[in-house]
Amino acid sequence: MKRPKLKKASKRMTCHKRYKIQKKVREHHRKLRKEAKKRGRKKPRKDPGVPNSAPFKEALLREAELRKQQLEELKQQQKLDRQNERNKKRKLETDPDVKLSNTEPVTEELGQRKAKKAKTSKQNPKRLYCQELKKVIEASDVVLEVLDARDPLGCRCPQVEEAIIRGGQKKLVLVLNKSDLVPKENLENWLSYLNKELPTVVFKASTQQKDKRKRIKLVKVKKKAALSKSEVCVGKQGLWKLLEGFQKTSGKAIHVGVIGFPNVGKSSVINSLKQEQICSVGVSMGLTRCMQLVPLDKQITIIDSPCFIVSPLNSAPALALRSPASIEVVRPLEAASAILSQADAQQVVLKFTVPVFTNSLEFFTSFAQRRGLHQKGGSPNVEGAAKVLWSEWTGAFLGYYCHPPASWTPPPHFNESIVTDMKWGFDLEELEKNNAHSIQAIKSPHLASSILFQSSGLTNGVIDENDIPEELLKQKKQKQEQESYEDVKMDQGIVDEEGDDESLAMSPAEEACETLSEKSRADKQSAPSFVLDKMTEEEDDVYDFSTDYV
Ligand SMILES: Nc1nc2c(ncn2[C@@H]2O[C@H](COP(=O)(O)OP(=O)(O)OP(=O)(O)O)[C@@H](O)[C@H]2O)c(=O)[nH]1
CATH class of the missing domain: 1.10.1580 (Conserved Hypothetical Protein Ylqf; Chain: A; domain 2)
Incomplete structure (x- = not known):
């Protein structure tokens, strides 16, 4: 059956509605024109094109087409460049090593930093230790030389003490640490011996749980948690009061450097004063590698330092x-x-x-x-x-002791005036009382259960990085290389007379170096060489002399 055809909807409407629609459209167009006017951007005019009557119309059109193409290519190229740049940036952010290979202004600085770091890592660590130690001494008003009570004389370094005295206006105080490992009578003897020279504080630092041998159950202590009560520190009050008293006398905030040979307990003394595990402590020798500032209170700042470098001339x-x-x-x-x-x-x-x-x-x-x-x-x-x-x-557990010398003779770098100078500004009476109290409080081993040890006396150290044996060898090698280079130049006849004079004449510094290296060689032959024989040979190859020697 044929479907009836649907009647088309009529478009007829009331005049009121039609006029209303027309009005709305006009209003809308007006609004658009107004906005376009405000934006100041008119509709781009339509290109009328080249009129047909124009001569060379085809050539002009071709030229225009070519220009359009070039513009497109340029845009494409710029887009690619921008993309590459973005990729590079992303790479730099994710991979720090790539940073240095790129030669942008930022990376240049980073490159310099890396080069410096590489140089430092290549540098002889002893050199760094010396530099850090010098910095600590320079920055300090009071220097605490920490001594292991088991061998106090062996822990004193005349070269460092001399440098402190030469520094002027600096005070040197001895801290007799690890007093819990020597018999009481021996501790008293040492105290009266050292007191003749410098203010001396009896001390027993609180030791870390992890240092106790394996049979003691390890207890995880949070980094900044207070130390346990069993690890009591003795002598803290005496040392604190001594420093406080000096600070009040001097009338300004003071810096206190803590120095000493490895494992004497420098970091432990600081941790005990601060009552926090702020400096790293351990049984391995030479743990502290650079100076560390620890504010004790508003007026006193403690500085931890790396250990002294021992001279190969020692026993x-x-x-x-x-x-x-x-x-x-x-x-x-x-x-x-x-x-x-x-x-x-x-x-x-x-x-x-x-x-x-x-x-x-x-x-x-x-x-x-x-x-x-x-x-x-x-x-x-x-x-x-x-x-x-x-x-x-x-380490921290074995008890042994040395006898102090029978009579006190001031070391060569000390005299009466220096001794009185060093004691000025300290309340020595109060210190004496506190020391007596500390000796009472310390639980010491019996004389019979301790081992008697023969001390070798003061231990020589190296304070100037140029006196480090490896450095002397390095300088000598450099000098030899320079000499051989000069010889080659002479053979070739390149050297003019002025240059010749300069190269052959030795500067005073060079002469000093030569004598030092000669001396070290001679001393080395006579000194026991169990430590340095291997070291000098091996490290000679390890370090890059051409980089270090500047
Ligand atoms: N028995 C005892 N042991 C101590 C005392 N002071 C420190 N020790 C221990 O001695 C060892 C070395 O202590 P550190 O404080 O690391 O010594 P340091 O002088 O800072 O060592 P470096 O950083 O290597 O130069 C650690 O095992 C400490 O626990 C103390 O008064 N008595």
């Missing part, structure tokens, strides 16, 4: 005890043998419960057996035993 036991293992190559067996040679053999036997021994190897063999240190085949680990003894001798 073998001194080198064994005072060389920072982090930067010196120390052979444990030789170091431990040197230490053992200075200890009372009978007391060593009793302390470590080993049979009587005739030589160090025999001792280490029985010591290894006693401690259960064995190698793969079951033979005693002599090297391991030596390591244990060496670390115990510089």
Whole structure:
């Protein structure tokens, strides 16, 4: 059946509605024109094109087309460049290593920084230690020289003390730390001996839980949490009052540098004063590598420092005890043998419960057996035993002591006026009282259970980075290279007369270097070489001399 055709809707409407629509449209157009006028942008006029009557119409059109193409290409190129730039930036942000390979102004600075860092890392670490130590001494008003009470004289460095005295207006105070590891009577003797020279504070730093041997259960202490009550610090009040008193006398805020040989307890003393684990402490020697400022209160700021660098001219036991293992190559067996040679053999036997021994190897063999240190085949680990003894001798638990010299003679860098100068500004009476109180409070080992040790006396240190043996060798090598270069130039006949005079004449600094290096070579031959023999040969290759020598 055919579907009926649908009737088309009529467009008829009332006039009122039609006029209303027309009005609305007009209003809308008016509005658009107004907005366009406000924006100041008129509708672009339509290009009328080249009239047909124009001569060379085709050539003109071709030219226009070409220009259009060029413009398009240029736009495309700019777009690509922008994209590349964005990619590069993204790469720089994600990969710090790429930063330095790109040569933009920002990266240039970064490159310089990296070059400096690379140079520092290549630099002899001893050089850095010396530089840091000098900075600490320079910045300090009072310098605390921390001594291990088991060998106080061996922990004193005449070169550093001399530098402090030369600095003028600086005070030097001795801190007799690890007082809990020596018998009481010995501690008193040392105190009266050292007090003749410099103000001395008896101290026992609070030690970290993690330093206790494995048999003690490790307790995780939060980094800035207060130290546990069992790890009591003794002498804190005495030291604090001494510094406070000096600060009041001087009438200004003071900086207090804490210096000393490795493992004497510099960082532990600071942590005890601050009652926070603010400086890193550990059994490994030479842990602190750069200076660290620790504000004690508004007026007193403490500065932690890296340890002194030991001079190779010292005796073998001194080198064994005072060389920072982090930067010196120390052979444990030789170091431990040197230490053992200075200890009372009978007391060593009793302390470590080993049979009587005739030589160090025999001792280490029985010591290894006693401690259960064995190698793969079951033979005693002599090297391991030596390591244990060496670390115990510089660690936090072994009790041993030295006798102070029978009579007091001021060291060459001290005289009466310096002694009185150093004591000025301190309340010594109060210090004496506090020290007596500390000695009472410290739980000391018995004389019978301690080992008597023969001290080697003051330990020589290196304070100037140019006196470091490796540096002297480096300078000598440089000089030789320069000389050979001059010879080649002379052979070629390039050198003019003026240049010749300059190159052949030695500057006073060069002469000093030459004599120093000659001296160090001569001394090295006579001095025990268990530490430096290997080090000088190896590090000679490791460090880039051409970079360091500026
Ligand atoms: N028994 C005892 N041990 C201490 C005392 N003071 C420090 N120690 C321990 O000695 C070891 C070395 O202490 P540190 O404070 O790291 O010594 P340092 O002088 O700062 O060492 P470096 O940073 O290597 O130069 C640590 O195992 C401490 O626990 C103390 O008064 N008594």
